[in-house]
Amino acid sequence: MTIPTQSDLQHLFGQPSTLGGLFVVLWLIWRMKVILLKESHRSFTGIWSWITDVKYLFYYADDLQANYVSGIPYTISTSSNTFVHISSAAQVEELGEVPEGKLSLVALAEDMLRPKYTMDGFEVLEESVTGTSLQHRVLRTLLTANLLTLHAGLQRKISESFDGEIYSSSLTPNSDWTTLRTFPMAKNVVRTATSFAFFGEQLSNDPVFLDAALQYPESVFMAAEALRYVPDFLAPTVVSWITQNHRASKVLVERLTPVIDARTGPRELHDLPPPKPNDCLQWIIDAAPRKNPWPTSKLIQITLGLWWASIHQLSMTLTNALYDLCEHVDYIDVLRDELGRCTMEGRPNDLPLMDSFLKESARLHPADTVSMRRKALSPYTFKDGLHIPTGSWVCAPSRAMMRDPANYVNPASFDGFRFVDKTTMDRHACSITSISKYTDTEPKFLFWSHGRRACPGRFYASHVLKLILRHILLHYDIKLADKSEPRTFAWRTAIVPRENTRLLARRRKAKHMQY
Numbered sequence: 001m002t003i004p005t006q007s008d009l010q011h012l013f014g015q016p017s018t019l020g021g022l023f024v025v026l027w028l029i030w031r032m033k034v035i036l037l038k039e040s041h042r043s044f045t046g047i048w049s050w051i052t053d054v055k056y057l058f059y060y061a062d063d064l065q066a067n068y069v070s071g072i073p074y075t076i077s078t079s080s081n082t083f084v085h086i087s088s089a090a091q092v093e094e095l096g097e098v099p100e101g102k103l104s105l106v107a108l109a110e111d112m113l114r115p116k117y118t119m120d121g122f123e124v125l126e127e128s129v130t131g132t133s134l135q136h137r138v139l140r141t142l143l144t145a146n147l148l149t150l151h152a153g154l155q156r157k158i159s160e161s162f163d164g165e166i167y168s169s170s171l172t173p174n175s176d177w178t179t180l181r182t183f184p185m186a187k188n189v190v191r192t193a194t195s196f197a198f199f200g201e202q203l204s205n206d207p208v209f210l211d212a213a214l215q216y217p218e219s220v221f222m223a224a225e226a227l228r229y230v231p232d233f234l235a236p237t238v239v240s241w242i243t244q245n246h247r248a249s250k251v252l253v254e255r256l257t258p259v260i261d262a263r264t265g266p267r268e269l270h271d272l273p274p275p276k277p278n279d280c281l282q283w284i285i286d287a288a289p290r291k292n293p294w295p296t297s298k299l300i301q302i303t304l305g306l307w308w309a310s311i312h313q314l315s316m317t318l319t320n321a322l323y324d325l326c327e328h329v330d331y332i333d334v335l336r337d338e339l340g341r342c343t344m345e346g347r348p349n350d351l352p353l354m355d356s357f358l359k360e361s362a363r364l365h366p367a368d369t370v371s372m373r374r375k376a377l378s379p380y381t382f383k384d385g386l387h388i389p390t391g392s393w394v395c396a397p398s399r400a401m402m403r404d405p406a407n408y409v410n411p412a413s414f415d416g417f418r419f420v421d422k423t424t425m426d427r428h429a430c431s432i433t434s435i436s437k438y439t440d441t442e443p444k445f446l447f448w449s450h451g452r453r454a455c456p457g458r459f460y461a462s463h464v465l466k467l468i469l470r471h472i473l474l475h476y477d478i479k480l481a482d483k484s485e486p487r488t489f490a491w492r493t494a495i496v497p498r499e500n501t502r503l504l505a506r507r508r509k510a511k512h513m514q515y
């Protein structure tokens with residue numbers, strides 16, 4: 001695993017400034033000060049914990065992989081936290097069902113994101129609406145059920161956005177092949193498509209809104225990261241400086257307020273017969289309580305919370321899938337053939353070969369090394385006796401588990417059709433049988449987590465990834481600009497695509513193109 005360069009640190013949080021590097025320096029100074037002033041009486045311990053913290057900033061993923069033993073818990077301790085990694089199927093199943101009141105995702109998200117400062121006072125949502133938490137109802141149920149309805153609009157947004165990236169690229173003018181910076185391109189395409197599904201046509205056409213929509217998750221992430229390095233009394237100042245006084249969230253609030261007000265206005269107006277807007281914003285409005293309606297500000301907070309969860313993983317996953325396609329070019333024609341024969345209906349078993357390819361890409365190249373993070377609100381003892389003390393974090397080392405020979409045959413090799421029944425490969429492309437689908441969750445495939453809180457956006461994510469790859473494969477040839485360019489770097493548990501790694505794309509001849 002390579003560690004980030006100065007340029008990666010600058011871009012880690014999406015800001016082309018020197019802030020990334022500055023944080024590390026600030027943090028080193030702060031930690032040194034703490035050690036020298038407060039811990040001089042036990043300076044060896046202090047310096048050792050400081051070295052450990054620096055190590056886990058860059059080598060968490062490597063350490064986890066090196067020390068992973070199937071089914072045996074592994075603990076990493078830093079100066080701020082203890083992380084217990086569980087990997088037995090029984091423990092993972094149990095973790096997936098433990099109530100929020102004992103092992104909490106919400107408490108952990110509060111610790112990680114510090115929303116009080118970074119999201120302008122946002123409270124991480126745990127409201128229950130009709131028995132299911134709101135995000136699961138809106139994303140898992142309604143967004144998934146509407147994939148077919150949104151399909152044409154998403155397809156249009158994706159082609160406009162990707163083709164726009166090609167035409168606006170200034171990296172290789174006058175060349176047959178256009179050079180794209182893969183990760184920034186992926187972020188733009190994902191943002192454009194997802195803003196359509198979340199906010200509808202009007203807002204997804206507004207460039208100022210779109211800009212803020214991409215900036216918002218990055219500035220929250222960046223501010224939360226910075227808060228780890230500064231004392232609490234400086235938090236508001238530092239966050240305000242990093243987020244440029246919450247610039248992105250202010251633009252989003254300014255643009256969303258009139259749209260929500262118009263939709264929630266007098267009851268007789270907003271309950272008008274169809275056509276009602278068909279987007280996540282509307283489903284959030286509809287899911288809100290009727291008796292004591294939530295104010296617009298709360299509806300916006302909830303919407304932005306879900307938006308935050310939706311963007312980053314999706315663009316990193318797309319980037320990794322594109323690299324895997326370039327690395328394993330033999331799959332390209334087979335996948336094109338499948339695209340030529342099969343239609344997409346918004347179901348998880350659409351395009352079984354591409355589904356399997358995406359799953360294999362996720363298995364070997366996930367953007368996170370752990371999944372199912374929870375914070376113990378009180379001491380918790382697993383059925384097999386494993387004890388988690390209050391305040392500790394428990395999670396599953398998902399990346400190591402997906403590379404475990406006990407879980408997958410020949411785990412280090414990329415087998416893009418690992419998840420289809422190969423005896424059915426000579427059938428008509430669309431009736432090839434899947435052994436397991438991309439969106440399935442199970443203890444050995446924790447890409448989407450598992451259990452009660454498994455990612456509610458996964459059906460949408462799978463559909464959009466297939467739509468984006470479909471557009472690219474049918475209309476473009478792709479290859480890496482330079483095979484030796486490093487693609488990712490490690491940052492805590494994440495494996496982040498580098499900002500400057502390049503992809504080449506060339507428009508295919510018209511006779512090859514089809515929809």
Ligand code: HEM
Nearest residue numbers: 135309310313314317372373447448449453455456457461
């Ligand atoms: C490839 C893309 C994605 C990956 C790999 C991914 C993965 C995950 C994972 C691992 C979790 C943590 C669940 C847990 O801790 O148990 C999660 C939660 C979540 N995801 Fe995704 N996700 C992706 C895309 C999306 C999208 C597109 C959306 C929205 C449309 C979304 C919405 C959410 C929400 C709201 C949660 C929190 C669920 C809760 O609080 O119970 N995700 N996701």
